[in-house]
Amino acid sequence: MEITIIAETSGDGLHPVTGQLVGAAGSLGGPITVLCPGGRGASEASDISGVSKVISLEGDCFASFDSGAWSSAMASCSQGTVIASSSPRGRELGAQIASKMGIPVVQDVTVIEDGLMLTRPVYSGKAVETSSVSPPFVVTLRQNAFEEAENGGNAEVVTVNNTSEVSIAVKEAIAKAGERMDVSEADIIISGGRGMGNPSNFSHLNDVADIIGAAVGASRAAVDSWEEIPHSMQVGQTGKTVNPTLYIAVGISGAIQHLAGMRSSKYIVAINKDPDAPIFGVADYGIVATWEDALPSLKEELGKL
Amino acid sequence: MTIAVLLKQVPDTTAKIAVSGGRVDQLSVSKWSTSPYDEYALEYALKLKEAGAGNLVAITCGPQRASKMLTDAAAVGADSMLHILADTSEMDSEQIQSILAAAIRHCEAEIVLCGKQAADTNSGSTGPGVASRIGAACVGMVSEVEVEGGSFSALRASSSGNERVSVSKPCLFTFDKAATELRRPNVKGIMMAKRKVIETVSPQDLGVEIGDSKVNIESQNSPPEKPPGQKFEGAESVPIVVLKLREEANVI
Numbered sequence: 001m002e003i004t005i006i007a008e009t010s011g012d013g014l015h016p017v018t019g020q021l022v023g024a025a026g027s028l029g030g031p032i033t034v035l036c037p038g039g040r041g042a043s044e045a046s047d048i049s050g051v052s053k054v055i056s057l058e059g060d061c062f063a064s065f066d067s068g069a070w071s072s073a074m075a076s077c078s079q080g081t082v083i084a085s086s087s088p089r090g091r092e093l094g095a096q097i098a099s100k101m102g103i104p105v106v107q108d109v110t111v112i113e114d115g116l117m118l119t120r121p122v123y124s125g126k127a128v129e130t131s132s133v134s135p136p137f138v139v140t141l142r143q144n145a146f147e148e149a150e151n152g153g154n155a156e157v158v159t160v161n162n163t164s165e166v167s168i169a170v171k172e173a174i175a176k177a178g179e180r181m182d183v184s185e186a187d188i189i190i191s192g193g194r195g196m197g198n199p200s201n202f203s204h205l206n207d208v209a210d211i212i213g214a215a216v217g218a219s220r221a222a223v224d225s226w227e228e229i230p231h232s233m234q235v236g237q238t239g240k241t242v243n244p245t246l247y248i249a250v251g252i253s254g255a256i257q258h259l260a261g262m263r264s265s266k267y268i269v270a271i272n273k274d275p276d277a278p279i280f281g282v283a284d285y286g287i288v289a290t291w292e293d294a295l296p297s298l299k300e301e302l303g304k305l
Numbered sequence: 306m307t308i309a310v311l312l313k314q315v316p317d318t319t320a321k322i323a324v325s326g327g328r329v330d331q332l333s334v335s336k337w338s339t340s341p342y343d344e345y346a347l348e349y350a351l352k353l354k355e356a357g358a359g360n361l362v363a364i365t366c367g368p369q370r371a372s373k374m375l376t377d378a379a380a381v382g383a384d385s386m387l388h389i390l391a392d393t394s395e396m397d398s399e400q401i402q403s404i405l406a407a408a409i410r411h412c413e414a415e416i417v418l419c420g421k422q423a424a425d426t427n428s429g430s431t432g433p434g435v436a437s438r439i440g441a442a443c444v445g446m447v448s449e450v451e452v453e454g455g456s457f458s459a460l461r462a463s464s465s466g467n468e469r470v471s472v473s474k475p476c477l478f479t480f481d482k483a484a485t486e487l488r489r490p491n492v493k494g495i496m497m498a499k500r501k502v503i504e505t506v507s508p509q510d511l512g513v514e515i516g517d518s519k520v521n522i523e524s525q526n527s528p529p530e531k532p533p534g535q536k537f538e539g540a541e542s543v544p545i546v547v548l549k550l551r552e553e554a555n556v557i
């Protein structure tokens with residue numbers, strides 16, 4: 001079965017999840033082509049072991065995001081089963097490419113088993129669904145759910161020029177407050193809730209994040225109560241779904257809608273003064289303490305590492 | 306001009322999800338609601354209607370119970386309602402999209418609003434897939450849209466924050482959470498809605514042959530239980546937890 005991977009890009013380079021897509025594709029067998037929209041990350045992609053070909057897809061339409069135009073330009077270069085990341089962009093492209101190729105799409109898969117059994121969380125993680133599907137199909141994969149392929153490949157890079165008419169004009173870019181890493185890209189996240197008391201106390205979370213290279217997230221109560229905490233930081237049902245290796249929840253009660261966005265994190269640490277807070281039900285390591293007491297010590301201990 | 310909003314009825318996000326016989330037990334769902342992002346799509350569809358962009362039709366594909374959601378939409382101002390009566394629970398992306406695309410054509414809608422993902426499937430396939438089927442531009446992850454002359458201005462999430470974009474019809478917007486109040490029906494609206502008739506059709510009525518699903522659901526299960534965590538009292542335990550994160554979990 002031929003496999004086409006839609007490279008996930010970050011800035012002008014490759015997003016690390018692309019290596020995981022290649023790792024997952026390896027188990028399916030068949031030659032792997034990585035398609036780099038706008039040519040971004042093409043040389044990095046050719047380094048990934050297991051990749052047989054990289055298509056550096058260049059065209060005017062790749063200057064800004066328009067999933068209709070991108071998918072039209074990409075569908076003709078996509079052979080066989082198509083794999084993308086389950087990022088918002090990956091999902092949108094995956095769905096459009098599927099409909100243009102006349103094949104089904106299965107989103108946000110966390111496990112691929114023999115016989116093409118795809119498992120994915122549904123009902124906000126309150127259930128998991130396993131489906132069987134025969135190729136070709138489009139599948140998007142959840143970040144950090146698959147082993148990353150190693151580097152050391154040497155695939156040929158072919159440049160293809162293909163574009164399509166763009167219908168979305170970007171008028172203005174509104175940058176995020178601060179330069180912080182986005183929660184959906186981070187491997188470690190420290191999030192604060194209403195228990196942080198006021199938004200300026202998030203500086204303590206920033207301090208911890210700086211030490212361990214984490215992104216800072218928030219509960220909806222924090223986002224809704226304080227203007228300084230943007231919605232882009234919100235984790236949960238109506239915020240972002242995250243899947244980091246470590247999630248530290250500080251002053252967050254653990255409402256079902258918050259858990260929906262973070263319960264599949266590999267390890268969860270909770271700091272909460274209420275021993276009965278539901279967040280302790282999902283935490284691997286719970287610390288019953290106020291953040292005022294716990295965070296200084298956390299900073300100190302992490303600083304020692 | 307016609308504006309369409311796609312609404313899906315899902316178990317309320319606070320409802321418990323039980324599994325029996327390898328499927329989520331629909332009968333045990335205590336409360337059904339409009340999928341959360343669809344509510345924002347509806348709110349902005351109403352704003353577009355009020356700005357004179359056209360008549361608003363609320364569309365759903367689902368079982369009989371889903372009609373309540375359409376009546377609720379009419380109570381806050383949707384002009385008409387289309388219910389495609391079908392069980393979508395085992396449908397694949399192509400099947401549901403072909404039905405909804407046909408429904409949009411049937412209503413001659415050129416502006417479509419929907420949720421970025423449904424709270425049951427959690428997919429995010431339908432909006433982009435439908436857009437491609439009806440030949441509309443797809444603007445994803447939108448949290449605001451307004452009429453701007455003959456076109457539309459929308460705020461969408463981008464990798465570096467937000468972007469304001471401009472797009473002309475035919476277009477489809479998939480909605481994220483937005484910073485707006487959702488309107489609730491008042492008595493007058495509810496009375497008016499009762500007099501409105503829901504157009505109820507089958508996929509066949511729309512000329513859609515849905516065929517077989519290419520994605521077969523083998524099973525739905527409860528998520529695997531995590532082993533119980535370890536709980537420590539007091540800030541004195543922070544060094545222990547950090548040590549465990551390093552040595553047991555190996556994550557820092």
Ligand SMILES: Cc1cc2nc3c(=O)[nH]c(=O)nc-3n(C[C@H](O)[C@H](O)[C@H](O)COP(=O)(O)OP(=O)(O)OC[C@H]3O[C@@H](n4cnc5c(N)ncnc54)[C@H](O)[C@@H]3O)c2cc1C
Binds near residue numbers: 196219220221254273
């Ligand atoms: C449709 C819908 C969608 C939603 N989507 C989301 C979503 O995406 N994300 C989300 O997070 N929520 C969401 N919610 C809201 C959710 O139900 C909760 O209201 C919210 O998560 C609560 O946030 P919180 O834990 O910060 O606040 P609270 O529930 O108020 O909890 C604060 C916690 O802080 C603790 N605390 C207080 N002081 C201290 C201190 N000094 N030190 C340590 N701990 C302290 C308290 O013990 C308490 O447990 C949604 C709700 C609905 C209805």
Ligand SMILES: Nc1ncnc2c1ncn2[C@@H]1O[C@H](COP(=O)(O)O)[C@@H](O)[C@H]1O
Binds near residue numbers: 401418426428431
């Ligand atoms: N059966 C349906 N009826 C009406 N709208 C739907 C239906 N299924 C999906 N949608 C719309 O498409 C969005 C995304 O759904 P999904 O692709 O399942 O995540 C939903 O938020 C709805 O707006």
